[in-house]
Amino acid sequence: MIWNPEAECMPTEQRRRLQLAHLKNLVERVYEKVPFYRKKFQQAGITPKDIRSLEDIQKIPFTTKDELRETYPYGLLAVPEAEIEEVHMSSGTTGTPVVDAYTKKDIEVWSESMARTLSMAGTTRNDIIQNAYGYGLFTGGLGVHYGAKLIGANIIPMSSGNTSKQILVMRDFKTTILTCTPSYSLFLAEAAKEEGVDIRSLSLKAGCFGAEPWSENMRKEIEEKLGLDAYDIYGLTEITGPGVSSECEMKNGLHINEDFFYPEVIDPETGKVLPDGAKGELVFTTLVKEGTPLLRYRTRDITFLFHDNCPCGRTTVKMHRLFGRTDDMLIIRGVNVFPSQIEQILMAVEGTDPHYLIVVDRGASHLDELEIMVEVESKFFTDETKGLEIIRSKIEHEIKSKLGISAKIKLVEPKTIERSIGKAKRVIDKRKI
Amino acid sequence: MIIKQISIFLENVAGRLAEVTKLLAKHEINLRAMTIADTADFGILRIVVDQPDKAVKALRDGGFTAKTTEVLAVEVEDRPGGLAKVMEIFQQNHVNIEYLYVSLEKNKDKAVVIFKVEDLKLGEKIVEEHGLGGKVTL
Numbered sequence: 122m123i124w125n126p127e128a129e130c131m132p133t134e135q136r137r138r139l140q141l142a143h144l145k146n147l148v149e150r151v152y153e154k155v156p157f158y159r160k161k162f163q164q165a166g167i168t169p170k171d172i173r174s175l176e177d178i179q180k181i182p183f184t185t186k187d188e189l190r191e192t193y194p195y196g197l198l199a200v201p202e203a204e205i206e207e208v209h210m211s212s213g214t215t216g217t218p219v220v221d222a223y224t225k226k227d228i229e230v231w232s233e234s235m236a237r238t239l240s241m242a243g244t245t246r247n248d249i250i251q252n253a254y255g256y257g258l259f260t261g262g263l264g265v266h267y268g269a270k271l272i273g274a275n276i277i278p279m280s281s282g283n284t285s286k287q288i289l290v291m292r293d294f295k296t297t298i299l300t301c302t303p304s305y306s307l308f309l310a311e312a313a314k315e316e317g318v319d320i321r322s323l324s325l326k327a328g329c330f331g332a333e334p335w336s337e338n339m340r341k342e343i344e345e346k347l348g349l350d351a352y353d354i355y356g357l358t359e360i361t362g363p364g365v366s367s368e369c370e371m372k373n374g375l376h377i378n379e380d381f382f383y384p385e386v387i388d389p390e391t392g393k394v395l396p397d398g399a400k401g402e403l404v405f406t407t408l409v410k411e412g413t414p415l416l417r418y419r420t421r422d423i424t425f426l427f428h429d430n431c432p433c434g435r436t437t438v439k440m441h442r443l444f445g446r447t448d449d450m451l452i453i454r455g456v457n458v459f460p461s462q463i464e465q466i467l468m469a470v471e472g473t474d475p476h477y478l479i480v481v482d483r484g485a486s487h488l489d490e491l492e493i494m495v496e497v498e499s500k501f502f503t504d505e506t507k508g509l510e511i512i513r514s515k516i517e518h519e520i521k522s523k524l525g526i527s528a529k530i531k532l533v534e535p536k537t538i539e540r541s542i543g544k545a546k547r548v549i550d551k552r553k554i
Numbered sequence: 555m556i557i558k559q560i561s562i563f564l565e566n567v568a569g570r571l572a573e574v575t576k577l578l579a580k581h582e583i584n585l586r587a588m589t590i591a592d593t594a595d596f597g598i599l600r601i602v603v604d605q606p607d608k609a610v611k612a613l614r615d616g617g618f619t620a621k622t623t624e625v626l627a628v629e630v631e632d633r634p635g636g637l638a639k640v641m642e643i644f645q646q647n648h649v650n651i652e653y654l655y656v657s658l659e660k661n662k663d664k665a666v667v668i669f670k671v672e673d674l675k676l677g678e679k680i681v682e683e684h685g686l687g688g689k690v691t692l
Contacts, residue, residue: 504600509596
């Protein structure tokens, strides 16, 4: 099902001309309206006139996540504040959120991108979408919602959690399309089994799963346990949220909506642009974004791009399923977490530089489980168990309230966490993804 | 009288207690009292020894988290009602007890009980006033 054949199946040369026109317009807009970018251009010794071909994009300096934080909240706004109709944000390493502000047109582009994504999974106006991505500042919930509205499908805005009700609704309202994180889909399957519901025999036919890394093996498991076709979808708050790219029925790479989001893959060390097939860091330029446009934004996600004359008929460039990240960011139940955030909390609670180890695993529940081993230092050790219990629950509480995730704190003896020469090993990720 | 107690953090792992006792034996430190407070994941071993400063150093050098706390050593008559008498005195004088355990010490017909009290100075004063704080040699 191709939502917009004209855009998605456009001949490559025609699309490149369109992209160039968008790029020129974008560069002029941000140069004029956003002091942050004008300064960047001046430092690089370029003006909008130097962008004459798509290749010229390489003259433009990159934008980083740190810069988004430094300009919080509205430093990158390219329109008057009154034009903003919606704001989303995700957490950053230092607790300063990363903001995406949308104009009316930005919401339209987002809706269009998500309509394409949902259509790739076979969604039509006759479908019933059960949206179990979180509604709120997180882009997953509303992103799917807008795409579904544009298609005219029946959207059930479940949001995340509330598992028993999810199963009840899925059965009684004959859900055909499920949208949630891949790990939550497996959790749902287990929960249904426990409640005596045969999830395979319900009406599910496809699922759009994203917001966390997963694998081919996990796809097989999900398709087997839920009796549906599982599609990988990709996006990030900074760029627009979900809808940046997604899989078609070939399930071989994710088609990028490159008329909106211009992708490059670079060598993360040198910043040099790499050719098709070469693995590197994914970089996006938001060609038509009005509210908070980004030029050459470094996602830190590792993948490669390829053109394969996809049998589905779409001519858009594809990206391989993500291989990992160039930084140490963890995605736990769809929430972005940096080890440095956990370290800051431990330091604040204990008043000392802690030795800790973060262990991420997927247990029998299929959901990410976070355990943090913390060595007990003389400084906060007391002769009573309640003293340690208080510290433990304080850390758990702080992590829950600051990072929005649950962690199990395990107090361990000094020197039990391996010391390594040089950079300490802070994370063990046991998830088989 | 006030004496030094050593607390040691122990993970709930087989053999950890044995390592503590082995270490103390190696340094020729004599155990006079011990008790363990435990939770699902960890325990705290509390001990009274003849050479507390040497013991703490040996334990820390051996990689343990160890800490010294001051506690009360109280002589209690070794007969029915002996502890009850001490507890009644504590109750009447508002000496709140966090925990207690019994030592191996014995002076004639008196047992030595270790008390961790909320207010150590108050506890010591009450013990002295009621003649419960006879010299305890550990």
